[in-house]
Every structure is written in C-alpha cells, then in structure tokens.
Amino acid sequence: MEPTAKLDPMTEAALRSLHEIATPEPVSWLPQTWGWAVLAGALFVMLILAGIRWILHYRANAYRREALSLLPGIAEQLSNPATRPNGIRNLGEVLKRTALAGWSRQEVACLSGDAWVRFLDEHDNDDLGHALERLLNDFEYRGSVLADLPSNVCGDLVVAARNWIERHHVSA
Template identity: 70%
Template sequence: MESAAKLDPMMETALRSLHDIAMPAPVSWWPQTWGWALVAALLAFAVLLVIFRRIRRYRANGYRREALSLLEGISDRLRHPATRPDAIQDLAEVLKRTALAAWPRDEVASLSGDGWVRFLDAHDEDGTGETLERLLDDFEYHGADLPSNVCGDLVIAARKWIEQHHVSA
C-alpha cells in the first residue's frame, strides 16, 4: 500500500506544473466600433420620436374622447321619448363643439343649415353625412319627433364622424 501511495517523480513533477483552467474575460456588451454606437443612438432617437408623437396625438385627440363620453350620455337619453327632443339638441351641440375644438373658430362658429351640413360632409371619411344631414335638417330645426329606430343610426353616425373626421394639419 505504501508503494501505491508513492508516485513516480516524473508524475509528481507533471502534476505540480498543472495550473487551473484560465477562463477568458467576459465579452463586453459595449459596441466594438463607432458604427454600432451610431446605430444604437439612431434607434434610441427613433423610439423617443415615436413616443413623443403618440403622446402628442393622444393629447390632440382629447376633444374626441370628451365628445364620445358626452355622446354616451346622449345615447341613453335618446332611448326615452320624454328626453328625446333635448337629446337631439344636445347631439347637434356635441357635433358643433367637436368641430369648434378641431378647426379655427372663425371657420366653424358661423356655420348653420346647409353650410353646416356641407362642412360635416366635407370632413366625413365614410359617408355618415346623410344620416347627420337628416338630423340637422329635419329633426333639430323642424322639431320633428325622432322615431326610435333612427336613434341608433344617429348615434352611430355621430360617433363615426367624431372618431374619423379629418383635420388638416
């Protein structure tokens, strides 16, 4: 047993000359060339620009969100015959307030009748102007009683106009 524990002198010398495994330095995450730094800077700038534009669009469309919340209350009042005449007036008022928030006052405030209907049609994306024209011409100004089956169409047309009208920059 003693001879098994005793190692050969060459083996001892070889074992003493062994060292631990050398690990390479960790790879740096920093770009190795200025080109990658430029790409990273441009990418960061683009992300900030997108965020800035979305914030600006969100703030610019605040009047739309307010008009849509007012429209929800009007929609409930249009369902009841007792509150329907006032709701018709309020619906027309919400449309006018929405237009005043989006366009210059001198361009919108004086519009009424056919001029107002033409304005709504001119800034309409998908043809909801016919339903709104019926509201503005027949029901609002002539005091006609609005049938209950038309109430839903008017609210849908007003909602579409508020959501989709185009304001030139």
Template identity: 55%
Template sequence: MEPSKPDPALQTALLSLRDIVLPEPVSWLPQTWGWVLVAAVLTVGIVIAALRWTSRYRANAYRREALAMLEPIRRLLEQPATRSDGFRQLGELVKRTALAAWPRSEVASLSNEDWVAFLKDNGSTDTHALEWLLDDFEYHGRHVVAGLPSRVGTDVIVATRSWIESHDVSA
C-alpha cells in the same frame, strides 16, 4: 511493503503545474462602433415613435370625450319625452367637437347649408342623418320630434359617431 520513491522527473513536473486560468468573460458591450450606431438609431426611433403616439393621443382627446358624451344622448333619444332634448344636445355636441378641432373663426359662424357642407367636406360620406339633425330635428317642436320613430335617433347617433371618429383635420 515500502512506499515507493517518486520519480524526480515526476516531482519536477508536479511542481511546475499551475492552477487553470479561466479566460475573461466576454463583454456585452459592442466591440465595433457600428453596433453602437445601430443601438443609437433604434433608440432615437423608439423615442420618436413614442412622442408621436403621445402627441396623437393628446390631439384626439376631444374625440374620446365627444364619443363618451354620445351614450347619455343616445338614452335621451330612445324616449319620446326626452327626444327633443337629445337632438338639441347632439347638435351642440357636433358643433363643440368641430370647434375643438378647427379654429373658431372657421367653424363658429357656420349654419344651415354651410354647416352641412362643412361636415360633408371634413367627415365621412354618410352624413344624411346628420343633415336631418341639423336641418330639421333641432328646430321642430317637442311634439313633432317625439313622434319620430326611434330608429331615426339611432341613425343620427351612428352618423354622429362615424363623423366624430373619421373627420379629417388638416394640419
């Protein structure tokens, strides 16, 4: 059998074939300025939120430090022999916390009823245990404070923690 001769029309058609041309890949860049604007607004929003979070985190560093200092004081309040030192340190901690949050001229001179009123005005409503601490326990002798039930120390720690976490510092 003899090979067949290709058809001249088929030959012409085969010579005119070209490789398949693939389209350009679709760009990931936005095609309109509106999407650029949306991306810019989202980026600015994320940056502002991050800056505000960082600012708030730094502004509340004194609260985290004060809360960390409560645990050793709580251990002092559990033992009758060290309870007096614990109450003294707790009073100092509340004052130092207030000094870190408000101007010294506004807080440093406060004592007695003025100090208790300041804590009530700027913190949680449950400051009765803090009133005990500031009005009585700090100024009694070791033997009186050592005789107090341990729940009093727990109540004062809970009230102090609540005040540190929730006091409101006006801008």
C-alpha cells in the same frame, strides 16, 4: 487495497507543476465598435421622437375624447321620447363644439342648415353622415316629428355622430 504505484521523479515533478486550467474572460456584451453606439443612439432618439409625437397626437385629440364621453348621455336622452328634442339639440351642440375645436371659429361658427350639413359631409372620411344630414336638415326644426322617431333611427344618429367625431379629418 492496491499499493500506489511508484512514479518516477520526472513524472512526479511534472504532476506537481500542473496548475488549474485558465479560463478566458467572458465575452463582453458591450459594443466593440463605435457603429453600434451610433445605432443605439439613433434608436434612442427615434424612440424619444415617437413618444413626443404620440403625446402631441394624444393631446390634440382631447376634444374628440370629451365629445365621445358626452354621447352616452345623449343616447339616453334620445331613447326617451320625452327628452328626445333635448337630445337632438345636445347632439347638434356636441357636433358643433367638436367642429369648433378642430377648425377655426371663422370657418365653423357661421355655418347652419345646408352649409353645416355640407361641412360635415366634406369632412366625413367614410360618408356615414346620412343620418346626421337627416338630423340637421329635418329633425332639429320639427319638434312634433321627434316623438314619433323609431328608436333605431335615434341609435343611428348617435352611431353616425360617434363615427364623425372619431374619423373626421382636420387638415394641419
């Protein structure tokens, strides 16, 4: 081993006076100006308002979800020729109940026949209600014709009713 080199006293004193390098404090993630706090507050308020709006929209469309939950049972009734008249009647009832939930009773309760068809057509955003028009104008009042309906027509009725329930527009 090599002997350690002897350092002069000034160098030794300088080396002894050295300390660890002082690292600065980490930079804080907190906003440094009040503008960021205002922006965070505004975003928080907007999130709260969006959540409230979503909850109100969800609650306002509860009648749609209930009506849509009844459609599979009606589709099953329509697929069987023996229960088809009841299925047609139930489909008309679900549509009327849906309309009563969305509009005022004075506006909807008295509608029947052509006025009811016109109401459904006026509030159909996609003009998909032609199968429903046939149902409400012809099939509902002709019991003997119902047993002879092809199954695709019954499927079209359920699809048209589903589309109307999902897409009708209720003005505020």
